[in-house]
Amino acid sequence: MEQKITVALAGNPNAGKTTIFNALTGARQHVGNWPGVTVEKKEGTVKYNSRDIHIVDLPGTYSLTAFSLEEIIARNFIVDSAPDLVVNVVDASNLERNLYLSVQLMEMGCKLVLALNMIDVARGRGITIDEPLFTNLMGVPVILMNGKKGIGLDDLIKAIISEVDKPRPSDDQNRLTYGSEVEEELCKIDCILSQSFRSPGVANSRWLSVKLLEGDTEIIKKIDSLEQRAKIIEQVDKSRAHLNNIFGDSPEIVLADARYGFISGAIKQTVQIERTNRVNLSESIDKILTNRLLGPLILLLVLYSVYIFTFNGSAPLVQYFDSFFSWSGDMISSILPEGLLKSLVVSGIIKGVGGVLGFTPLIAFMFFAIAILEDTGYMARIAFMLDRVLRGFGLHGASMLALMVAGGIAGGCAVPGIMATRTMKEPKERLVTILVAPLMNCGAKLPVYALLIGAFFPGNRAAIMFLLTLISWIMVLLAGRVIRSTVLSGPSAPFVLELPPYRVPTFQGLFIHTWERTWMYLKKAGTVILAVSIIIWALMTFPGLSPERKAFFEEKQDKLSSSFLKDPAVSLILKNQQDLKSFEDSQSVEGKDTQQIDTPLALRYAQYKEDKLRLENEEKSEKLRGTIAGRVGAGLVWVFKPIGFDWKTNVALLGGFAAKEVVVSTLGTAYSMGSVEREQYPTLSEQLKHQPGWNPLMAFTLIMFVMLYAPCVVTLVVIKRETGKWRWMLFAMVYTTVLAYVVAFIVKTTGTLLGIGLT
Amino acid sequence: MSPKVSPKRCLHCASLDDHKCLAEKTVKLSHYKPGQRGKVVQVCGDPDFRLRLMEMGFVRGTEIEVVKYAPLNDPMEFVVKGYHISLRKKQAAHILMNEPELAA
Numbered sequence: 001m002e003q004k005i006t007v008a009l010a011g012n013p014n015a016g017k018t019t020i021f022n023a024l025t026g027a028r029q030h031v032g033n034w035p036g037v038t039v040e041k042k043e044g045t046v047k048y049n050s051r052d053i054h055i056v057d058l059p060g061t062y063s064l065t066a067f068s069l070e071e072i073i074a075r076n077f078i079v080d081s082a083p084d085l086v087v088n089v090v091d092a093s094n095l096e097r098n099l100y101l102s103v104q105l106m107e108m109g110c111k112l113v114l115a116l117n118m119i120d121v122a123r124g125r126g127i128t129i130d131e132p133l134f135t136n137l138m139g140v141p142v143i144l145m146n147g148k149k150g151i152g153l154d155d156l157i158k159a160i161i162s163e164v165d166k167p168r169p170s171d172d173q174n175r176l177t178y179g180s181e182v183e184e185e186l187c188k189i190d191c192i193l194s195q196s197f198r199s200p201g202v203a204n205s206r207w208l209s210v211k212l213l214e215g216d217t218e219i220i221k222k223i224d225s226l227e228q229r230a231k232i233i234e235q236v237d238k239s240r241a242h243l244n245n246i247f248g249d250s251p252e253i254v255l256a257d258a259r260y261g262f263i264s265g266a267i268k269q270t271v272q273i274e275r276t277n278r279v280n281l282s283e284s285i286d287k288i289l290t291n292r293l294l295g296p297l298i299l300l301l302v303l304y305s306v307y308i309f310t311f312n313g314s315a316p317l318v319q320y321f322d323s324f325f326s327w328s329g330d331m332i333s334s335i336l337p338e339g340l341l342k343s344l345v346v347s348g349i350i351k352g353v354g355g356v357l358g359f360t361p362l363i364a365f366m367f368f369a370i371a372i373l374e375d376t377g378y379m380a381r382i383a384f385m386l387d388r389v390l391r392g393f394g395l396h397g398a399s400m401l402a403l404m405v406a407g408g409i410a411g412g413c414a415v416p417g418i419m420a421t422r423t424m425k426e427p428k429e430r431l432v433t434i435l436v437a438p439l440m441n442c443g444a445k446l447p448v449y450a451l452l453i454g455a456f457f458p459g460n461r462a463a464i465m466f467l468l469t470l471i472s473w474i475m476v477l478l479a480g481r482v483i484r485s486t487v488l489s490g491p492s493a494p495f496v497l498e499l500p501p502y503r504v505p506t507f508q509g510l511f512i513h514t515w516e517r518t519w520m521y522l523k524k525a526g527t528v529i530l531a532v533s534i535i536i537w538a539l540m541t542f543p544g545l546s547p548e549r550k551a552f553f554e555e556k557q558d559k560l561s562s563s564f565l566k567d568p569a570v571s572l573i574l575k576n577q578q579d580l581k582s583f584e585d586s587q588s589v590e591g592k593d594t595q596q597i598d599t600p601l602a603l604r605y606a607q608y609k610e611d612k613l614r615l616e617n618e619e620k621s622e623k624l625r626g627t628i629a630g631r632v633g634a635g636l637v638w639v640f641k642p643i644g645f646d647w648k649t650n651v652a653l654l655g656g657f658a659a660k661e662v663v664v665s666t667l668g669t670a671y672s673m674g675s676v677e678r679e680q681y682p683t684l685s686e687q688l689k690h691q692p693g694w695n696p697l698m699a700f701t702l703i704m705f706v707m708l709y710a711p712c713v714v715t716l717v718v719i720k721r722e723t724g725k726w727r728w729m730l731f732a733m734v735y736t737t738v739l740a741y742v743v744a745f746i747v748k749t750t751g752t753l754l755g756i757g758l759t
Numbered sequence: 760m761s762p763k764v765s766p767k768r769c770l771h772c773a774s775l776d777d778h779k780c781l782a783e784k785t786v787k788l789s790h791y792k793p794g795q796r797g798k799v800v801q802v803c804g805d806p807d808f809r810l811r812l813m814e815m816g817f818v819r820g821t822e823i824e825v826v827k828y829a830p831l832n833d834p835m836e837f838v839v840k841g842y843h844i845s846l847r848k849k850q851a852a853h854i855l856m857n858e859p860e861l862a863a
Contacts, residue, residue: 063814067807096840097816250806256813260821283826292830384845388831391847494808494850496815499836499843 004052005164008077010105011089012098013060014377014500016117019147020089021057022512024157031516034059034073040422042516048157056083062097064104065252066218068425075218078110084164085111087156092122092129092144093501095271099263102138103176109204111168112140113159115152119144121501126274134270148506178258181246185239186213192232193223212236213243214252282377282501290381299385302378303404310366310405310416311443317361325354340541348537353530364518366405366416370423371513373401375505379423383497391492393477394484395436396429403433403476407440410469414438414715418722419521426493432484434722435732436476438711439739441468444660448706451664455689456699456757472707479739487731521718532713536658539629540651540666545622553619560615564608569600620669629654643705643744644698653705659712697757701748708740785855788823789835789848795859796824804853816840817854 011017021029025044034041042057058077059070066072078086088105090098095116105112116122116129135142141159145152177183189209211219213236223229243251289298329350336342373379383397390399399421400408406417417437424430441449449468457464545553565574574580583605624630625647633650640650648667655666667688688694710733711719720729751757785800799821802809816839817823826836826843834847 065810065814067811094840094842097842100814100816252806252810253813256810257818260813260816260818290827290830290836295830380845384829384834384836385831387847388829388833494811495834495845495847496811496850497834497845499845501843 004054005085005160006054006056006081006083007160008056008058008074008081008083008086009089010058010074010078010086010101011060011117012062012091012094012101014498015060015089015091015094015098016147017057017060017089018513019506019509020087020115020117020145020153020156021055022508023147023150023153025055029512029516031520039069039073040516040520046157048161051161053157053160056081061101063101064108065214066216069427070425072218078105078108083110085113085160087113087115087160089115089117089147092116092119093125093127095122095127095129096260096263096267099266100259103259103262106138106140107176107210108207111163111166113156113163114138114140114142115145115156116142117145117147119152120146120149125280128272128274130270130272134266137266137270176259176262178255182213182243182251182254182258185243185251186210189213189232189235189239192228192235195228210255213239214255215240215250216252285502286381286499289378290385295381295385299382302373302382303401304409306366306369306373306401307404307409307412309369310362311411311413314361314365318358321354321358321361325350325358329354343541344534344537347541348534349530351533351537360518360522362413363416363419363521364514366420367517368510368514370401370420371510372505374423375503375509375513377500377502380497380499384499387495391495393480394429394432394488394492395477395480396424396426396433396495397497398424399429399433402437403440406437407442407445408473410441410465411443411446412440413442413444414440414711415718418715418718419517421722422517428484428488428490428492431723431728432480432488434719435483435728435735436479438715438719438732438736439472439475439479439708441472441707442660444712445706447661448656448663449703451667451688452699452703455686456694456696468703468707471704475708475739475743479735483735532717533658536629536655536713539632540624540627540655542627545619545626549622553615556615557612560608560611564604567604569604573601617669624651624666624669643701643741643748644693645702645705646693649702653709656706657710657713659714660706663706695758697748697751700751700757701744704747705740705744708736708743710734710737710740786858787852788825788837788854788856789851791823791825791856791859793825793827794861796822796861797856797859798822799854800857801855802853803855804850808850808853812850812854815844816842823854823856 009017009021021042021044024046028046029042029044032041032043033039039059044055044057046053046055056077058074061068061071061074064071064075064078066075077083086105088102090102102112102114122129129144131142131144141163143152143156143159145156147153178186186206186209189212190205193205193208193212208219208223212223212232215236220233223232226232240251243254247254288294329346332345332350333342336345370379373382379398379401382400385397386400387397390397395403401423402417402420404412404417405420406412406414414437417440418434421430421433421437424433449465453461453464561577561580564570565576565580574583625634630647630651633654634647636650637645637647640646645653652663652666656663710716716729716733719732720726723729786797791797799817799819801819802812802817804812821839824838826838828835829845832848834845835851836843836845838844
């Protein structure tokens with residue numbers, strides 16, 4: 001009696017399954033993915049009287065027909081893993097449709113407990129259920145529950161244990177029969193099946209016969225290995241044709257009809273609905289929220305708030321993380337000696353970890369906002385209102401949220417955007433959304449835009465930014481349209497969208513939702529991103545300068561400092577290199593520079609510092625040119641010549657692969673343009689303007705390229721995680737870069753031909 | 760219990776026998792106005808879609824009420840078996856209904 005009990009939790013979406021799961025397991029739960037797919041799998045345990053009950057939360061489904069991945073997962077778990085019992089969470093206020101799944105579960109022959117959840121809501125609507133009669137008709141234990149308040153939880157656990165300890169029900173306890181014609185055919189199939197199918201597991205042969213008669217392709221695959229396969233298939237085809245003849249409709253439709261017939265019968269006998277004249281609060285809310293005029297306005301407001309909440313709300317935390325990582329970078333810098341190890345730790349590892357953790361507050365905040373939208377029921381309304389607009393572009397009403405977060409308003413981020421598609425159930429539409437989301441103007445592209453706009457379009461900042469937002473939307477929609485009609489063609493999933501009543505979410509639910517999704521991101525994406533950051537660091541560091549060149553730069557540096565020390569204004573105070581070193585250290589302390597600005601020493605020192613910086617950058621530039629990335633950049637010159645990029649731009653774009661904002665700093669290094677700290681962008685812009693080959697047209701070409709080309713590494717890793725396939729990640733990388741190239745080429749050529757932006 | 764045998768079938772349904780089409784004697788659900796309700800006579804369309812709709816409760820004889828159209832006139836919202844569901848008009852056109860009456 002001490003063995004572990006495995007219980008599967010099944011139920012319709014919006015039936016409150018998650019609430020009951022959370023109430024049962026509390027914090028003792030674990031989230032993962034179902035093997036090979038990206039559908040979330042939640043498990044948890046309850047201890048009761050020294051019995052361990054292991055609970056597996058199946059994906060929410062309306063039936064077990066194998067229409068969607070969720071249905072196949074739920075069904076396969078019940079058949080293959082043979083849980084000791086299935087708890088079917090049923091929304092008592094929406095009994096009829098919810099019972100369709102229950103009937104299918106009964107048919108599978110597993111031990112079943114019905115948890116009639118939201119009994120309070122049902123009572124509020126004047127619904128009364130004759131519990132003893134209902135239990136009797138269903139033939140399984142029925143527990144009345146209110147998951148939110150934890151009412152009925154104890155009864156549920158007790159029922160689970162007492163049912164598990166009972167012997168398995170025999171097949172003839174089946175309550176649902178389909179009438180003599182159907183039963184006759186089922187019997188024929190069953191006869192052949194049971195001859196060759198000896199295992200008396202959960203998948204009883206009657207259930208298999210029903211599924212075969214329904215023409216279920218997944219189940220037909222399952223009997224592939226059976227000896228009698230040919231004979232079975234022959235009988236199934238005969239029976240299907242026979243029933244089609246009698247009923248004039250295919251058996252699966254006839255059976256679905258009969259199941260609802262059984263349910264309607266049971267409900268008529270046991271449920272009484274008192275017509276109340278009370279106003280339905282949810283419907284009144286919906287009248288406003290999906291109103292023809294107010295609805296879209298409120299929708300925009302809500303989307304904008306999600307955006308603000310995600311990015312502004314998380315800003316202090318992001319900043320805290322940022323300063324923590326730059327602080328620890330500085331700390332380690334001062335401890336470790338100059339050299340490769342320091343470079344690896346500071347530029348490779350700390351930057352990499354910072355990159356992963358830097359996203360975490362963003363993602364947590366976004367998932368919290370999404371949890372609110374989902375748990376209140378507003379998410380379905382977003383899809384309802386926007387479907388008309390987005391479906392023409394191969395997207396879905398629910399894509400909107402992901403696109404907004406990805407940068408639909410400039411400054412988003414594709415990583416949480418792609419994670420937001422987890423709320424979408426339609427596989428093709430979800431994939432298209434994932435693939436096009438990186439084209440949006442994420443926050444990391446903005447510094448690049450700021451740099452180039454500042455240098456070449458200083459008078460039109462706002463107008464250009466607006467134009468860029470518009471262009472990225474057009475690109476996203478067009479790309480969606482093209483991908484959907486080429487790579488991902490085929491009919492779209494039927495839009496069958498339940499609009500659940502508005503509900504007040506529970507805090508526990510919101511936090512658990514947010515936490516588990518954020519944790520998934522950290523666990524799954526984090527490790528890969530760290531590895532890739534180190535690889536990119538290596539590409540941009542090795543093989544470095546040759547010893548001769550290193551010596552050459554050292555010599556130059558020596559010359560510079562000794563000539564500075566020889567200056568009469570300097571030599572009075574600073575006698576030797578030692579003094580210079582300690583003076584430099586004292587100067588680098590913040591706020592000191594300005595105090596002595598007019599002394600002769602300070603003036604000379606400023607000049608010296610600038611010369612030194614220029615020399616250092618010259619060295620860095622040459623070093624970068626020699627690295628693998630630099631060589632690749634140089635090797636790619638012939639490819640990018642038509643759009644006017646030189647090797648320096650190429651290296652910067654390669655660097656931008658790690659994170660788009662790196663384009664700015666790498667451009668700075670490559671052009672050896674002095675310090676490229678954020679507050680000094682104007683200087684960099686100013687200097688970029690005077691570089692040969694740079695003009696407004698070139699700047700705009702680069703902006704377009706940066707907007708559209710390959711997503712950054714983090715995004716790619718997340719694409720791989722969310723699609724589950726390497727090829728979609730590669731596709732996202734290649735198609736965006738080709739698109740970027742083509743668009744840049746068009747901009748460049750048109751501009752050159754028309755003579756726009758050349759000066 | 761045995762499902763009722765109905766002799767009349769819709770020509771649009773590839774999966775059905777060729778009988779007299781019901782389209783002329785029925786009203787498409789997509790033609791219903793907000794506030795109107797009626798009963799399902801037949802669900803047409805491709806087999807998977809039909810089955811999905813039936814599983815969601817659009818079975819023969821079920822009462823359906825149109826609640827509203829989305830702000831851009833598509834999709835539509837219905838009440839079926841006491842819950843709210845939304846379908847695109849194109850899909851709703853596959854659901855053949857009897858003459859609508861005004862919901863109470």
